[in-house]
Amino acid sequence: MNPALKPVLVVLGWAAFNAVLVLLMLVYGENALFIGMYGAAVGLALLVAGAVFLGRRDPAGQGRRTVAVASQSGLLFALAAVLAGAGLIFGYWLTGFAIIPLLAALARQRKEVLPRGAAPAATEVSTLHSQRPQGGDGGPVAKGVKAATATVVAAKAAGWWRRRRRSSRT
Amino acid sequence: MTSRLTATEPPGPQPTHEPPRSWLASTDHKRIAILTLGTALVLLFAMGGLALAMRTQLAQPDSDFVQNDTYNQLFTMHGSGMIYLVITPMALALGLYLVPLQVGSPTVAAPRTTMLGYWLYVLGAIAVLSGFLTAGGAAKEGWTAYTPLSSARFAPNVGTDLWILGNFASSLGMILIAGTVLWTVLLKRARGMTMLRVPVFSWAMVATNLMVLAAFPSLLIALGLLAVGRMSPDVFSSNVWNIGYQHLFWFYGHPVVYVMFFPFVGAVAEVLATFARRRFFGYKATVLSLLAFAALSMSVWGHHMFTTGQVADDYYSLTSIALLVPAGIEYFAMLGTIIGARLRFSVPMLFALAFIPQFLVGGLTGIMVATPVLDYQMQDSYFVVAHFHYTLAAGSLFGFFAGFYFWFPKATGIMLGKGLGHVHFWLMVVGINATFLPMFWLGMEGMPRRVASYLPTDGFGTLNFISTVGSWVLGVAMLAFAANLVVSIVRRRTRRAADNPWEAHTLEWATSSPPPPLNFDAAHPLPPITSFTPLLDLRRKHVKDREPT
Incomplete structure (x- = not known):
């Protein structure tokens, strides 16, 4: 446990x-x-x-909260923040423009939530249920790479075996 | 704590937006994560392109492929772009996608805050890159933007201002994303998912997000200080602000290395366990080591400042070397998982296996440069460049691709091609090592970093040429990756992925590929959670039930 x-x-x-x-x-x-x-x-x-x-x-507080189903306000808040920052570089007049997306974000925020107590719908998607691992040998390139790897390993093993035999004779 | 929202609740009102609005204004953590990952991947190619231009310039001595000033912009934008805009967002986006699925939560906490984080990141990236369009060019002070070099006196270009603004915005975005993911794993787990049943990857994200929340605000303060200094240049005439900026910067600058590392350690752990067909070895020790590693990594920042002569060398050296203990535990756990197992060498597994020795090179050379006597010799040389590219490119990027090939079928319902996957992997192994291994010797021979050229008599030509050839091989590897993505998406009808194509162990593989909006539905309910490998438990139970008594 x-x-x-x-x-x-x-x-x-x-x-x-x-x-x-x-x-x-x-x-x-x-x-x-x-x-x-x-x-x-x-x-x-x-x-x-x-x-x-x-x-x-x-934990009970979660039940009182509303559920957000859209997030345009995220873009608008971010735009406002970056415009306000850009105002420090290009002039404070730009900061004034940041107010527009900020107000839009605040207005938008309330509309992005479901009514209290409502939950988003469960949505099913098409799916293959097979749990079989994707086997197979892959394409010709993969086969070539595997063959080359096997050849190198075999050659190395043969060389090691020959050296071992030679050293055991001496 | 359990979450009240479950995917099997009766249907309620559902927004019916069409793409692209359904994506760009989504509250689905998977979509926000895919947007973040997609943006980071595009920027990865862009920043990689800048690196290729740099390597081409350095292929031969006295080259004039790019001008010195352009070269300065290239290494600044490459370095800062890769860290602020590519690997950190990739790491956090991987967590954003997977953590709610792995802990059985239908949503991420505060999805609109998460989306705000994404947009801050995107707009920040646009601001940083738009520096190239300004008269003075992009920022050119290095990714550290040390003062007084980055003050208005020495860097009066607007590109530097945009760099500060953009990195501030994108880092703020990362803090928001990290906060919501941490909240999800701590407080929105499914029933039965106790903390000690949370998968290794999600634990890695806990450690990562703790570091982000504790260390990233320091970068915001440092960038704010830089901005104030550019408006009032007198600020940086005082040593306390110059050295203070470095402290603030590196207090972020070292933990961010682990922010760009832990999620990929988690990814590699999941991949190794899956393809070794067993549980991850040493689960509790690994969890503890991840948290200890994250805490220690907060305390080592001064080792980047040894040569200033204004830090307590012994302390930072001690804590840096102490990092070996948790790192060693994680390495033993990885090796313990694969030793003696019947391994399957699929593409994700190849990347995970290559991650182990390659990151080791980066880690061990990190201990070397965190030792004051060696650091005084190697500071600002190509040895340091080789070291951190072994951690971030040969390490983190391999961990990322291990995770990418592993979870791509889950996220899209499409299997990536094996042939091109193998080409991508082998070219990356050759390219990475050919590019960065020679840099160790270049550094030992005294080649300084951030130089646009060198003399024929310096003797750096051959190693630089090998390194440049390696970088082009790396470029081809990335093209193979891009081709694999495109081909797989085009041929998606013939490459449909099963729900659990790798026979993996964690909860995300219990749902459909791709998962439904609320992660689990009536057709894919949450299985009983009895350990950190619930699907492996189920399979073993089925096998046991079938055995004759």
Whole structure:
């Protein structure tokens, strides 16, 4: 029987090992600024652990959530973000343009979800059910490569056997 | 925890979008992953083309195939493109496709966030590449963009600004994708899928995504600092910011190597176990070693900075060498899986087997350059170039192709051709080793990296020529791969894949090829999950049931 390993323990354990490595850094006298940088990453891992802990404590919450069935808002949000960034290079006027996809994304986001309680339909696809491995010898190239490999291996084995015989005679 | 959505629920409302909208606005993790992988593959060919141009320039001394300035753009865009835009997205996309299937979840957590990650990646890639269209050309400061070289004073071109913007966006996208996949494996597993029944590949993705979440924000801060420095050049007149940038950069820059490695270790593990017809050897030790490896990899960044003289050499050397312990466990587990087994030498298995010794070369030379006394000698030489190409090209890329040939039938319902697969494999083995092995000697003889030319009297000509020939063989290998893809897709009616064509062990092989939108349906229900190899358990049970008592 498998012992239960909690997901939060995985993340916490990982963060803890990193914390040990941070502490070890102190012994070796690394600059405090950069020890702090590593410590901040451990802090991020702890935040992830906290989120996992809270997510696990509220499994019923999943039932209250709506299910997204489209994601145009993803493109629009990304476009807004990149336009805003490009504004730093080409002028702030471009940042203004980022507002358009941002507003469109916000408007779109609400329409991308199913009504509460509804689930997407299960869809079947055509499939071959055979579990037989795809055997066969492949094409002529594969056969040629296999034959060449077999010849080289055989030649090597013959050479090794001859050398062995010669050395056993001497 | 189990997921409430199951594929056998009664049908509800279903969006009826047609392609391409059904793909570009999808919430199906498989489609988002295929989009990401497809984009990364296109960019792989583009970045590989840049490498061929560089190798052609270096084939002979005093060559003028490209100008120095162009050469600088080529190695910058090749290096940064391969890392930020090709191998990292490939690695995470493989996880995005497989993790929900392997843990029995019908969806990825927060699919719209995942799609946002994909679009940030695509728009970021466009921004980076558009640098070539600007007057000053693309970025040319190397993939590390060290300051003050990358400051506005020495690199005033818009291409560098676009490079910063694009890499910021694409890396942010990768963080979002990693977060949703990690959430899926930790909190959306099917009933019966305990943490210690999660397949090795999905565990590799847990370790990978933890690293992404903890280390990638550091790159965002570094790129932000670079952008601030380009607006206010005085920032980089202070040493703390220059060395600080390097710390921030390498705090991302080393873990990303493992982000580009672990998913492929996971892929190789699955391939080896399947074609050895047995469970992966040393499952728990491997899981533990993956997590320890990921943690240790967060602590070694300073070994890239030994020659600055401003890091605690002993600490970084110690932690770098300690990486050998988890790496050794994983290697023993891989060898333990195949030793004594009745192996099947299919194309995925060939790539997986080649991965083992080739990555070993990259790993062991990595320990060499992580040793301060050797690093002071080899820093910025071709030895380092050879080392990291053995890890990323000879290692990760082989692991990727092992996984690609293995899971392509599952994702598309089409078997890839064996003949062209063999051609692809053997040309890659020859090409990779002919290209990168001579670079070790070039480095030992003192050839520095990032130089556009060398003199006939330097004595680098022969080895460079061999390396260039190797790179062209590699180019032909990639054409064979592309031809295989095209031919297989064109002949898809005669190459239909069964649901489990390789007799593999994990849950994704229990569903159809390709899987339905919610991964499992009434015709392909989740089998009982009794271990990390549920399908192998089922097969053994059937065999046992048939045996006469």
